[in-house]
Amino acid sequence: xxxxxxxxxxxxxxxxxxxxxxxxxxxxxxxxxxxxxxxxxxxxxxxxxxxxxxxxxxxxxxxxxxxxxxxxxxxxxxxxxxxxxxxxxxxxxxxxxxxxxxxxxxxxxxxxxxxxxxxxxxxxxxxxxxxxxxxxxxxxxxxxxxxxxxxxxxxxxxxxxxxxxxxxxxxxxxxxxxxxxxxxxxxxxxxxxxxxxxxxxxxxxxxxxxxxxxxxxxxxxxxxxxxxxxxxxxxxxxxxxxxxxxxxxxxxxxxxxxxxxxxxxxxxxxxxxxxxxxxxxxxxxxxxxxxxxxxxxxxxxxxxxxxxxxxxxxxxxxxxxxxxxx
Amino acid sequence: xxxxxxxxxxxxxxxxxxxxxxxxxxxxxxxxxxxxxxxxxxxxxxxxxxxxxxxxxxxxxxxxxxxxxxxxxxxxxxxxxxxxxxxxxxxxxxxxxxxxxxxxxxxxxxxx
Numbered sequence: 471x472x473x474x475x476x477x478x479x480x481x482x483x484x485x486x487x488x489x490x491x492x493x494x495x496x497x498x499x500x501x502x503x504x505x506x507x508x509x510x511x512x513x514x515x516x517x518x519x520x521x522x523x524x525x526x527x528x529x530x531x532x533x534x535x536x537x538x539x540x541x542x543x544x545x546x547x548x549x550x551x552x553x554x555x556x557x558x559x560x561x562x563x564x565x566x567x568x569x570x571x572x573x574x575x576x577x578x579x580x581x582x583x584x585x586x587x588x589x590x591x592x593x594x595x596x597x598x599x600x601x602x603x604x605x606x607x608x609x610x611x612x613x614x615x616x617x618x619x620x621x622x623x624x625x626x627x628x629x630x631x632x633x634x635x636x637x638x639x640x641x642x643x644x645x646x647x648x649x650x651x652x653x654x655x656x657x658x659x660x661x662x663x664x665x666x667x668x669x670x671x672x673x674x675x676x677x678x679x680x681x682x683x684x685x686x687x688x689x690x691x692x693x694x695x696x697x698x699x700x701x702x703x704x705x706x707x708x709x710x711x712x713x714x715x716x717x718x719x720x721x722x723x724x725x726x727x728x729x730x731x732x733x734x735x736x737x738x739x740x741x742x743x744x745x746x747x748x749x750x751x752x753x754x755x756x757x758x759x760x761x762x763x764x765x766x767x768x769x770x771x772x773x774x775x776x777x778x779x780x781x782x783x784x785x786x787x788x789x790x791x792x793x794x795x796x
Numbered sequence: 797x798x799x800x801x802x803x804x805x806x807x808x809x810x811x812x813x814x815x816x817x818x819x820x821x822x823x824x825x826x827x828x829x830x831x832x833x834x835x836x837x838x839x840x841x842x843x844x845x846x847x848x849x850x851x852x853x854x855x856x857x858x859x860x861x862x863x864x865x866x867x868x869x870x871x872x873x874x875x876x877x878x879x880x881x882x883x884x885x886x887x888x889x890x891x892x893x894x895x896x897x898x899x900x901x902x903x904x905x906x907x908x
Contacts, residue, residue: 483843484820490839490887491828497891500839504884507845511880514849518856525856527866534855534870538877545878546885551893557886558838561845565879568847571872575854575865611803672800728837734844741850743810753846755814759821761840764833771830 475513476749482506483753487760510749511535556637559727562734563630569623569737570704573616576744577700580608580616581693607688608696610672612744617664617700619740621707626733628711633727636720645717656710660703667699722779725768729780732761835890842883848876 482502489499518525525531542561549557635641674688718726739754741747769776804811828836851872858865 479846483846484824486839486843487821487836488824490836491825491832493829493832493894496832496835496839496894497888500835500842500884500887500891503839503843507843507880507884510846511848511852514852515856518853520853520857525853527855527858527860527869530866530870531852531855531873534851534873535877538874539881541874542878542881543885546882546889549886551889554838554886554890555834557882558834558841561879561882561886562841564875564882565841565844565847568851568872568876568879571868571875572847572850572854575858575868575872578864609803610800611807614800724834724837728833731837731841731844734847735840738844738847738850739814741847743807745850745853746807746810747849747853748813750846750849751810751813752817753843755817756821756824757840757844759818760825761821761837761844763822763825764828764837764840767828767830768833768837771833 472513472517472519473748475509475517476747479506479510479513479749480752482509483749483756487756553638555724555727556634559630559634559637559723559730562727562731563627563634565734566623566626566628566630566730566737569619569734569741570627572741572744573620573623574704576616577613577620580613581697607674608671610668613671614668615740615743617667617703619737619744620700620704621660621664622733622740623737624704624707625711625714626730626737628708629715629730629733630727632712632715633723633730636715637723641716643717643719649713649717653710653713656706656713660706660710663699663703663706667696667703670696670699718779722772722774725765725772725776725779728761728765728768729776732758732765735759735761831894835887835894838883838887838890842880842887845876845880845883848873848880851876 483506486499486503486506489495489502492499515525515528515531546557546561632641636643670692674692715726715730735754735757737754739751739758742749742751742754766776769779825836851869854865855869855873858869860866
């Protein structure tokens with residue numbers, strides 16, 4: 471049933487986007503996508519099951535949704551027509567923050583799950599002590615997705631907040647000599663640390679081949695180290711998001727917001743990957759791809775190249791390509 | 797590394813979806829007129845609010861004594877809802893405005 475709901479949700483998103491790109495049907499397209507979204511959310515709340523277990527904490531979920539709905543509705547209704555783009559940027563930042571928080575919670579979940587079970591010995595008595603078997607303690611693939619979601623979500627969140635501040639005049643253009651170089655260094659540092667983190671996790675595990683048992687069990691210092699790495703990446707991403715948007719001029723803001731929008735889409739898709747959730751995946755990738763194209767179209771409409779707009783940080787562009795591919 | 801490749805094999809279905817969706821996303825908005833750039837951006841912004849589903853799952857799975865997960869999950873649900881509701885409402889308002897302005901413009905176009 472939930473699969474069907476998610477399928478309908480995905481189709482409404484595609485249809486909605488399609489209709490949004492035509493003036494005659496745009497408004498209806500928006501409503502259709504909104505309907506699909508409501509369906510997908512309700513379906514998740516009431517029908518989602520993991521290992522036969524339904525979701526709990528309904529009070530918290532409904533409370534959160536109620537608060538978000540009231541604030542979101544009022545903010546969107548009250549905002550002046552001229553302030554629309556900054557509102558879009560703010561909401562986009564909220565989505566990025568949401569993806570970021572999901573990554574943080576899931577990372578803690580992953581780490582706590584294993585620190586609380588210090589006794590790994592039972593693996594040795596597992597069913598497959600003949601042949602070859604690899605048991606990983608921290609699944610590297612999962613960690614990779616979590617970290618990717620964290621980086622993209624955080625950059626999008628920090629960048630959108632700065633874009634919002636710049637559009638409503640709270641934050642002024644700010645750039646200094648060597649900023650582009652600094653941005654690229656920070657980005658490389660993020661990529662480097664993230665690769666190291668995932669590599670480190672992939673080194674742990676238990677390998678059983680024949681009767682030989684090879685163990686590489688993580689100890690206390692391992693967990694301290696990966697936690698340190700994870701939060702360093704988090705802080706560097708905030709830093710990158712801020713300095714990525716800061717030097718860009720006010721008139722170019724819509725282009726940047728559109729780019730950040732597609733970032734958040736990719737971050738949402740990471741969540742879809744993580745939970746094997748098709749509607750998040752389709753919605754996220756759809757926005758990631760359409761948003762990237764839209765960014766390019768917007769640049770073209772302004773007779774400028776994307777590189778020209780993003781002169782502050784050319785590297786940011788590459789993240790989308792890499793992220794969308796992942 | 798073999799761990800990672802294994803994981804890719806396991807999730808190949810998802811990877812196919814990703815590749816196809818990239819093309820769908822590009823095809824679907826390929827010929828958007830420039831007046832609709834901002835509403836389309838706003839609509840896409842609302843659609844990536846699907847992250848809220850992830851937030852709901854995080855929230856729903858949190859143990860009752862795991863305060864970090866509860867608080868961050870709750871915050872994620874609120875922010876995700878803001879993204880969804882705010883996104884769709886703002887888009888609707890934008891398009892409402894366009895409707896009034898665009899009708900004569902559209903009439904002109906057909907007249908040409």
